[in-house]
Amino acid sequence: MISLLKNFTTVALLLILSACDKSEDIASAETSLNAHPFPNHTPYAGNHIKPSNYSQTALDNQTSSFYEEWKNTYLKNDCNADEYYILSGNGAKTVSEAHGYGMMIMGFMAGYEADARLYFDGMVRYYQSHPSKKNSRLMDWKQITCMDPDSADDDAASDGDMDIAFALLVAHAQWGSDGEMNYLALAKALIKAMMQDEINPDTWTVKLGDWSDANDPNYYYGTRASDFITSHFRAFAKVNPTSNWDLVMDECYDLVEEIQNNQSSVSGLMPDFIIHTNTSPIPSESNYLEDSYDGDYYYNACRFPWRIGNDYLLSNDPRAKAAITKINTWLKNSTSGNVSAISNGYLLDGTPINNWNDATFIGPLTVGAMADVTGQDWLNALYDELLNHNDITAGDYYSNTLKLLSMITISGNYWNPEM
Numbered sequence: 001m002i003s004l005l006k007n008f009t010t011v012a013l014l015l016i017l018s019a020c021d022k023s024e025d026i027a028s029a030e031t032s033l034n035a036h037p038f039p040n041h042t043p044y045a046g047n048h049i050k051p052s053n054y055s056q057t058a059l060d061n062q063t064s065s066f067y068e069e070w071k072n073t074y075l076k077n078d079c080n081a082d083e084y085y086i087l088s089g090n091g092a093k094t095v096s097e098a099h100g101y102g103m104m105i106m107g108f109m110a111g112y113e114a115d116a117r118l119y120f121d122g123m124v125r126y127y128q129s130h131p132s133k134k135n136s137r138l139m140d141w142k143q144i145t146c147m148d149p150d151s152a153d154d155d156a157a158s159d160g161d162m163d164i165a166f167a168l169l170v171a172h173a174q175w176g177s178d179g180e181m182n183y184l185a186l187a188k189a190l191i192k193a194m195m196q197d198e199i200n201p202d203t204w205t206v207k208l209g210d211w212s213d214a215n216d217p218n219y220y221y222g223t224r225a226s227d228f229i230t231s232h233f234r235a236f237a238k239v240n241p242t243s244n245w246d247l248v249m250d251e252c253y254d255l256v257e258e259i260q261n262n263q264s265s266v267s268g269l270m271p272d273f274i275i276h277t278n279t280s281p282i283p284s285e286s287n288y289l290e291d292s293y294d295g296d297y298y299y300n301a302c303r304f305p306w307r308i309g310n311d312y313l314l315s316n317d318p319r320a321k322a323a324i325t326k327i328n329t330w331l332k333n334s335t336s337g338n339v340s341a342i343s344n345g346y347l348l349d350g351t352p353i354n355n356w357n358d359a360t361f362i363g364p365l366t367v368g369a370m371a372d373v374t375g376q377d378w379l380n381a382l383y384d385e386l387l388n389h390n391d392i393t394a395g396d397y398y399s400n401t402l403k404l405l406s407m408i409t410i411s412g413n414y415w416n417p418e419m
Contacts, residue, residue, distance in 0.1 A: 037111020045388025137193030268326030305368030363406030
């Protein structure tokens with residue numbers, strides 16, 4: 001009897017160990033499906049700092065925790081069962097800007113997010129279901145309803161398409177392109193369409209969208225500083241070395257230098273919109289496209305320190321370093337190091353527009369502060385201020401999404417698939 005019990009125990013133990021081995025094999029296989037699982041701690045090229053008042057594990061956990069809140073609030077699939085989109089609100093289902101952000105987030109959070117590829121592929125399908133009427137490779141920038149038949153806003157916005165294309169390259173690096181969707185082929189087609197209809201071939205500036213053409217020079221020679229997504233342009237140039245994206249990147253930095261030298265010599269701030277890019281670039285007039293602050297550092301240009309900060313961290317480009325340092329130095333001095341004194345919006349001379357701030361502005365400015373290796377206390381304070389805006393219901397899709405994207409960079413988890 002004792003011998004039988006020993007044999008039974010041995011067999012049972014072997015079965016348990018075998019099951020554990022299979023479980024570990026399955027877990028290992030699932031992990032291997034993501035080439036760059038979160039957290040990946042990208043070795044940034046530019047000399048930089050991270051918040052030192054939290055451990056690396058804490059930075060990762062804060063990012064993934066906020067991601068969960070963000071996903072539960074904004075990721076939707078109430079149109080078609082196999083499609084996902086990011087709820088932007090303000091009377092719309094979504095906008096292409098939100099869609100691009102969401103696709104990038106899913107690519108970066110894969111590994112932590114078990115269903116990242118499922119969500120990403122659903123977002124690709126949604127993008128494909130809502131093409132611009134000007135160029136079907138580009139995305140209709142705003143969808144009011146699920147079907148959204150023939151709305152007035154059925155053309156494209158450049159930044160949304162650029163983020164979608166970049167996200168497709170991230171997906172290719174993360175999962176490969178041998179499955180149901182060929183991410184690389186989709187990215188190449190979109191990159192070609194953007195060069196065709198969202199880049200001005202006269203000036204190599206980023207157009208406001210595919211709707212802008214030479215018939216209206218006021219818009220044709222206008223651009224958004226927040227569309228200076230130079231890190232993306234480096235990726236696009238690697239995918240197609242003869243596509244002139246290097247010229248677009250160089251023109252962006254030339255415009256930054258001209259505006260900072262001639263229009264914001266003290267603050268270094270960039271305006272929401274720049275006009276006359278073919279002659280003498282200047283900030284736009286009020287109500288150029290959106291509101292009375294179109295020529296100021298407002299809700300478009302607030303993304304500039306995040307976009308250029310990302311490029312500095314990944315490329316170590318001295319032009320990015322110079323641009324971001326000018327803003328960060330002025331901001332630290334103008335507030336006497338008091339982050340609570342930062343305004344959501346400034347005139348280009350540095351005059352505050354508001355007497356309060358939220359994550360919309362604080363997140364990107366925190367990314368920019370990472371370039372100042374002498375400003376550890378300032379960076380720590382900025383990051384604490386960002387975390388203080390911790391009630392997702394108090395913000396909107398825009399502020400909460402910029403917060404999450406900034407946290408991905410701050411925690412060391414932003415990467416360029418072509419660098």
